[in-house]
Amino acid sequence: MRREINDQGKLLIGGIPASVIAETYGTPVYVYDVARIRQNARAFVQTFKKHNIPAQVAYASKAFSSIAMLEVANQEGLSLDVVSEGELHTAIRAGFPVEKIHMHGNNKSLAELQMAVEYNIGCVVVDNFYEIALLTDVLAEKEKSMDVLLRVTPGIEAHTHDYILTGQEDSKFGFDLSSGQAEKAFQLLNANDQVTVKGLHCHIGSQIFETSGFTLATQKLFETMKDWRERFNYNADVLNLGGGFGIQYTEEDDPLELDQYAIALIDEVKLQSEKLNYPMPEIWIEPGRAIVGDAGVTLYTMGSIKEIPGVRTYASVDGGMTDNIRPALYQAKYDAVLADKMHQPAEKEYAIAGKCCESGDMLLWDVKLPNVEPHDLMAVFSTGAYGYAMANNYNRFGKAAVVFVENGEHQLVVRREDFEEITRLDLSYTKQEENNYETSND
Ligand SMILES: *Cc1c(COP(=O)(O)O)cnc(C)c1O
Numbered sequence: 001m002r003r004e005i006n007d008q009g010k011l012l013i014g015g016i017p018a019s020v021i022a023e024t025y026g027t028p029v030y031v032y033d034v035a036r037i038r039q040n041a042r043a044f045v046q047t048f049k050k051h052n053i054p055a056q057v058a059y060a061s062k063a064f065s066s067i068a069m070l071e072v073a074n075q076e077g078l079s080l081d082v083v084s085e086g087e088l089h090t091a092i093r094a095g096f097p098v099e100k101i102h103m104h105g106n107n108k109s110l111a112e113l114q115m116a117v118e119y120n121i122g123c124v125v126v127d128n129f130y131e132i133a134l135l136t137d138v139l140a141e142k143e144k145s146m147d148v149l150l151r152v153t154p155g156i157e158a159h160t161h162d163y164i165l166t167g168q169e170d171s172k173f174g175f176d177l178s179s180g181q182a183e184k185a186f187q188l189l190n191a192n193d194q195v196t197v198k199g200l201h202c203h204i205g206s207q208i209f210e211t212s213g214f215t216l217a218t219q220k221l222f223e224t225m226k227d228w229r230e231r232f233n234y235n236a237d238v239l240n241l242g243g244g245f246g247i248q249y250t251e252e253d254d255p256l257e258l259d260q261y262a263i264a265l266i267d268e269v270k271l272q273s274e275k276l277n278y279p280m281p282e283i284w285i286e287p288g289r290a291i292v293g294d295a296g297v298t299l300y301t302m303g304s305i306k307e308i309p310g311v312r313t314y315a316s317v318d319g320g321m322t323d324n325i326r327p328a329l330y331q332a333k334y335d336a337v338l339a340d341k342m343h344q345p346a347e348k349e350y351a352i353a354g355k356c357c358e359s360g361d362m363l364l365w366d367v368k369l370p371n372v373e374p375h376d377l378m379a380v381f382s383t384g385a386y387g388y389a390m391a392n393n394y395n396r397f398g399k400a401a402v403v404f405v406e407n408g409e410h411q412l413v414v415r416r417e418d419f420e421e422i423t424r425l426d427l428s429y430t431k432q433e434e435n436n437y438e439t440s441n442d
Pocket of ligand 1: 060062063081104203205206207242243244245286287288289290385
């Protein structure tokens with residue numbers, strides 16, 4: 001795996017010793033190598049450019065949304081997926097071009113749709129019939145129009161290393177193709193002159209290492225597009241194939257280079273267009289993890305070490321499931337090192353625990369490290385996606401800070417939340433006169 005180390009055996013992140021970041025900002029701290037974010041974004045954007053394919057690479061901002069991150073995404077020519085008022089607000093605050101923002105969600109609220117319409121965002125990815133009714137009302141009331149994509153479930157299932165078509169899919173997202181729901185939704189939307197159906201969308205999963213699932217989905221969506229062209233004289237301008245491109249967390253993960261995913265999509269879309277004599281649609285994709293995942297490292301300070309003879313040795317960090325809930329939530333695996341002992345052999349096996357009052361609060365179950373001592377600095381790799389984004393205040397710990405590193409410089413981009421800020425939303429029950437809060441919102 002990619003590791004930068006200096007002569008003193010210290011881990012470098014974007015050229016800067018991890019220990020300098022830890023000393024400057026404290027721990028736990030998320031550190032992003034911004035050059036890596038840009039490199040990941042360019043792998044997709046440049047591949048479409050090089051092949052002369054009109055495309056939008058929409059960063060799925062749920063993976064890591066912050067003003068600084070969205071500024072970088074915008075600099076790199078990415079579009080943006082948002083799924084809430086909070087994510088849309090962050091995009092607006094970051095000055096993200098509204099026409100490149102797409103809204104997702106399987107239960108969009110009236111307020112979310114109103115906000116999307118008021119800001120004239122680029123498109124809404126319509127997910128269900130309830131949303132069609134809400135959106136229809138919002139557009140009528142505001143006398144506005146909206147481009148939409150229709151989210152469909154193509155019925156694709158992962159089978160170890162292969163993907164197969166199942167005919168139908170058991171998912172909370174999107175319209176089912178095989179039962180005719182997608183067609184009904186299309187007809188409703190297409191009949192509304194305040195709505196333009198730009199095309200179809202599907203998202204088949206996450207942390208996918210092969211291209212077969214994407215090419216199968218492409219074939220499936222083209223079948224529908226061909227059918228709708230013949231029966232409704234409808235041509236899709238856009239084919240959005242979602243995100244889910246896999247990244248390396250540990251040595252066991254063997255993802256493709258990012259441009260290879262784009263090339264596979266381009267090849268299949270071209271093939272299907274030619275075969276069906278269908279005008280080449282724009283290809284849109286929505287990588288989240290693949291843009292930020294391997295650009296992020298979390299730094300922790302080691303504390304208590306508990307050796308249970310014959311069982312295992314627990315070494316605890318000053319963070320845990322509050323800054324990275326993925327191991328507890330879905331047994332996600334990570335790789336870690338002691339950042340100032342990179343020249344020492346990793347000879348002892350440790351279980352790395354968080355500091356929350358919860359046995360499930362573990363970061364790594366078995367990692368080989370040099371001898372761990374209190375105050376050692378630990379770096380956990382590939383924490384850039386769904387780390388800060390899923391951070392929480394369990395045990396009333398404040399959220400960790402986020403630092404960007406680029407061109408040999410480091411900069412704080414999200415402040416650490418301190419314990420004073422933890423009570424900022426709390427109101428007194430017994431001293432209501434001290435509460436500075438309007439109870440009515442109209
Ligand atoms: C989560 C999600 C993505 C991004 O997934 P990654 O695995 O982070 O690439 C893209 N599109 C949709 C619709 C999603 O729900």
